[in-house]
Amino acid sequence: MATNTHTEHPGGKAPFPPFQGETFPSQIFWLTICFVALYFLLSRVALPRLGGVIAERNAKIEGDLEAANRLRNDSEAAQAAYEKSLADARAKAQALASESQAKAASEAEAQRKELEAGLKAKLDAAETQIAKTKSAAMTNVRTIAVDTAGVIVERLTGKAPAPQAVERAVDAALH
Amino acid sequence: MADPIHQFEIKKIAVLGHIGPYEIALTNSAVFMIAAVVTIVGFILLATSGRSLVPGRLQSLAEITYDFVADTVRSTAGKEGMKFFPFVFSIFTFVLVLNMFGMIPGFFTVTSHIVITGALALLVILIVIIYGLYKNGFKFFKLFWPSGVPMFVMPMIVIIEILSFLSRPLSLSVRLFANMLAGHITIKVFASFIGLLATSLGVAGWALGILPFGMLIALTALDLLVAFLQAYVFAVLTCLYLNDAIHPGH
Numbered sequence: 001m002a003t004n005t006h007t008e009h010p011g012g013k014a015p016f017p018p019f020q021g022e023t024f025p026s027q028i029f030w031l032t033i034c035f036v037a038l039y040f041l042l043s044r045v046a047l048p049r050l051g052g053v054i055a056e057r058n059a060k061i062e063g064d065l066e067a068a069n070r071l072r073n074d075s076e077a078a079q080a081a082y083e084k085s086l087a088d089a090r091a092k093a094q095a096l097a098s099e100s101q102a103k104a105a106s107e108a109e110a111q112r113k114e115l116e117a118g119l120k121a122k123l124d125a126a127e128t129q130i131a132k133t134k135s136a137a138m139t140n141v142r143t144i145a146v147d148t149a150g151v152i153v154e155r156l157t158g159k160a161p162a163p164q165a166v167e168r169a170v171d172a173a174l175h
Numbered sequence: 176m177a178d179p180i181h182q183f184e185i186k187k188i189a190v191l192g193h194i195g196p197y198e199i200a201l202t203n204s205a206v207f208m209i210a211a212v213v214t215i216v217g218f219i220l221l222a223t224s225g226r227s228l229v230p231g232r233l234q235s236l237a238e239i240t241y242d243f244v245a246d247t248v249r250s251t252a253g254k255e256g257m258k259f260f261p262f263v264f265s266i267f268t269f270v271l272v273l274n275m276f277g278m279i280p281g282f283f284t285v286t287s288h289i290v291i292t293g294a295l296a297l298l299v300i301l302i303v304i305i306y307g308l309y310k311n312g313f314k315f316f317k318l319f320w321p322s323g324v325p326m327f328v329m330p331m332i333v334i335i336e337i338l339s340f341l342s343r344p345l346s347l348s349v350r351l352f353a354n355m356l357a358g359h360i361t362i363k364v365f366a367s368f369i370g371l372l373a374t375s376l377g378v379a380g381w382a383l384g385i386l387p388f389g390m391l392i393a394l395t396a397l398d399l400l401v402a403f404l405q406a407y408v409f410a411v412l413t414c415l416y417l418n419d420a421i422h423p424g425h
Contacts, residue, residue: 017185026197028290030205038268042215046220047241047261049223050219
């Protein structure tokens with residue numbers, strides 16, 4: 001130990017305290033006791049307790065976060081299901097609407113066709129009637145013309161023409 | 176002028192007996208060490224007495240300290256280093272509380288004695304050597320045999336590595352000891368300047384005393400920082416050395 005050469009004062013004062021060898025055994029003795037006691041108290045009692053509190057809180061936070069996550073997933077799934085059912089309902093309604101529209105349209109078409117057919121039939125009937133009337137009228141005209149032509153020729157010539165010749169002449173004039 | 180060395184004196188309170196030729200006494204140093212142990216353990220037990228999910232101030236402080244040391248160990252010595260967490264926590268809090276006790280006027284600074292810091296540093300190095308050999312066996316000596324070094328410089332590198340390993344306990348202990356010692360001496364010297372000025376210059380001295388007083392305040396703040404920092408440095412270096420024992424061969 002270099003204690004006695006170091007800071008010895010002229011008055012024979014004690015050497016620099018940190019280098020006083022005679023205090024070393026006591027210091028080391030107490031340091032050993034204190035540090036060993038500290039180590040065992042900390043590692044066996046205090047730190048497990050403190051670490052336990054921290055771990056407990058971390059576990060709690062983790063659990064809470066997990067629960068929150070689960071709830072969020074649940075609500076997201078519920079929302080997706082709701083949206084899906086909404087879309088389904090919308091699609092169904094649309095299908096229904098277009099179907100009824102098509103049905104109404106086809107019904108109207110059928111009705112129209114029926115009506116048109118009716119009208120056409122009536123029109124045809126009317127046309128037939130007109131043609132019949134016309135041909136009857138024409139026949140009547142021919143008879144009258146033949147008769148009249150016969151009478152005229154008789155009056156002019158004083159001789160009744162042959163009915164076949166008159167008829168042939170009238171037909172030729174009419175056509 | 177008050178003797179700035181006086182504050183470091185070990186005072187016997189009671190002689191307890193002898194171990195061999197050595198006298199064992201209860202000293203002021205011992206009292207502060209016991210007080211530190213009681214403070215640390217009492218603080219944690221008191222802080223966790225509530226075991227509350229939402230921590231109060233005391234519990235927060237304890238938890239911050241716990242997380243701080245745990246993060247330091249994890250980042251410097253890895254996951255495997257966590258088995259030394261109680262040891263590092265003990266070292267850190269013990270040195271920190273002893274340093275902080277030293278900042279209270281009239282209190283004794285246990286860590287200003289080389290024998291204390293030296294014993295702690297030797298304890299760290301012994302644990303590193305014993306655990307390193309126990310865990311890695313002969314591979315532990317890879318610590319002195321860095322990979323990727325050309326063969327012709329290897330002898331020199333090995334010598335440097337061995338020297339640096341041997342100097343670790345020395346630097347570890349002297350760093351803490353010298354910081355605490357120097358800080359306290361400086362504070363004491365500046366404090367005694369105030370008294371010196373007052374006694375030699377009278378009223379003018381009291382007025383001039385403002386200057387060393389301001390310096391004293393700044394130094395006290397600095398030494399509070401140093402007291403924390405040196406405890407932290409001691410703990411970090413402990414972790415780094417333990418890391419060498421866990422993963423030798425860098």
